[in-house]
Amino acid sequence: MATGRTHRPATRSRGIPEATVARLPLYLRALTALSERSVPTVSSEELAAAAGVNSAKLRKDFSYLGSYGTRGVGYDVEYLVYQISRELGLTQDWPVVIVGIGNLGAALANYGGFASRGFRVAALIDADPAMAGKPVAGIPVQHTDELEKIIKDNGVSIGVIATPAGAAQQVSERLIAAGVTSILNFAPTVLSVPEGVDVRKVDLSIELQILAFHEQRKAGEEAAGAGADVSPPPLRGGAATNRKGPDGDVPAVMPA
Amino acid sequence: MATGRTHRPATRSRGIPEATVARLPLYLRALTALSERSVPTVSSEELAAAAGVNSAKLRKDFSYLGSYGTRGVGYDVEYLVYQISRELGLTQDWPVVIVGIGNLGAALANYGGFASRGFRVAALIDADPAMAGKPVAGIPVQHTDELEKIIKDNGVSIGVIATPAGAAQQVSERLIAAGVTSILNFAPTVLSVPEGVDVRKVDLSIELQILAFHEQRKAGEEAAGAGADVSPPPLRGGAATNRKGPDGDVPAVMPA
DNA sequence: ACTTGTGAACAGATTCACAGCC
DNA sequence: GGCTGTGAATCTGTTCACAAGT
Structure with a gap:
């Protein structure tokens, strides 16, 4: 297994910290706005303000990508x-499919920022046969039966799950079996997926x-500042160790 | 112990790490499921699996809340x-208002998990006069003009912004001026808010x-594992230092 | 025997502060 | 003079591993 080193930072400039990756889209958005206003260059200070972070962090983040700035000047907007x-x-x-075209799924399908930045809604999929064929956001909804075929025909590797919680795990399994390796999950459940599949x-x-x-x-x-006491009736004594209400303590939540 | 020390861990059991706070809802959801199945106790191992974290982390998290488990046994589900x-x-x-009743706002209003866990949709607000009075999820939409009055009358401290990006900053300012101190922002913009206001x-x-x-x-x-080359045309040389394409480098993106 | 609770070691992220370059 | 790029210091979070309690 000489391949797949998912953990070590590799040679060098590979291995961008996860926290940095999560901020790159933020910088990109701010830069795109500057680009639209034809601003040619920007300092770390200005860009950081626009992205809502501090400038040291931004510079450190960019340093993982390479030396893309000019000292004394700043960063070239287009280049960045x-x-x-x-x-x-x-x-x-990236072609993506959205599974579960309820209120939320429809909202996602209609969301503009999708298409604008590198993503294309390849298909909408729903389990309700009555939805099949109906266009949502200009795209006809297809039935879940077609899921595997859709994924394969379109080379989809990113799936969005907007189904009820109960269906999410099963949908994720079908998506993954058909070739999806990244999932954005809007259902309120923990998905369990095999190694190598990313879930957000x-x-x-x-x-x-x-x-x-x-x-x-x-x-x-x-309240404390005003002089009132913070913890009025419920437990939690002030002692450092050896807390825990022995048993007469769980107040009116449902138990016996 | 004077007042409002927001930064230091205070005496002791105050100051739950932010990362822990972010996981508590996850544990709560898993516990609620167990509770519904009338499971009386659960070990850190089992609960961790259900919540999708590892058990050492879970135990550490719980240790910030207090000693709520029993060694050799586990945790009492109801109590936890x-x-x-x-x-x-x-x-x-917590009464919340949702501002911006488009596709997304409507989806949020219809979202069940809202009411179930401590939150109540106190009002729906939209800038479109044509929406006013229309019921969404059984709640009549009110016009933005009423925003301040609604916040104050209902003692709302949490606001959800589901407007287009362009309106979000202004909406946040009105919410805050009227008394909101926590905002959940779905608009793709960085909100700038005064100290003391939380934004997620x-x-x-x-x-x-x-x-x-x-x-x-x-x-x-x-591809690398299979022997193919990863970076075909674009720049990024292999040298460790002194990278950066001097100027003939920005390939077909828009620049001069 | 089993499982919690937690110090101690480790890993990752942020901030500081300044040398290096324009 | 001004701004980037980055080591070093610091802070926050995670994991280990085991003593303590039932």
């Missing part, structure tokens, strides 16, 4: 747009819960 | 559901671009 696009693999067109998930309720956590904390600090 | 819910602030109900973003095209990056890399490694 090309380099980042290439690094992200957007100089080629987008989950509304998780995001809201994270916001709620911080929101609650803000309320608590505010 | 309650503790995590409380930690996330889901024992109270969900961006389809960023996720796809990250997948494309890995997809491209897979294709490259495969």
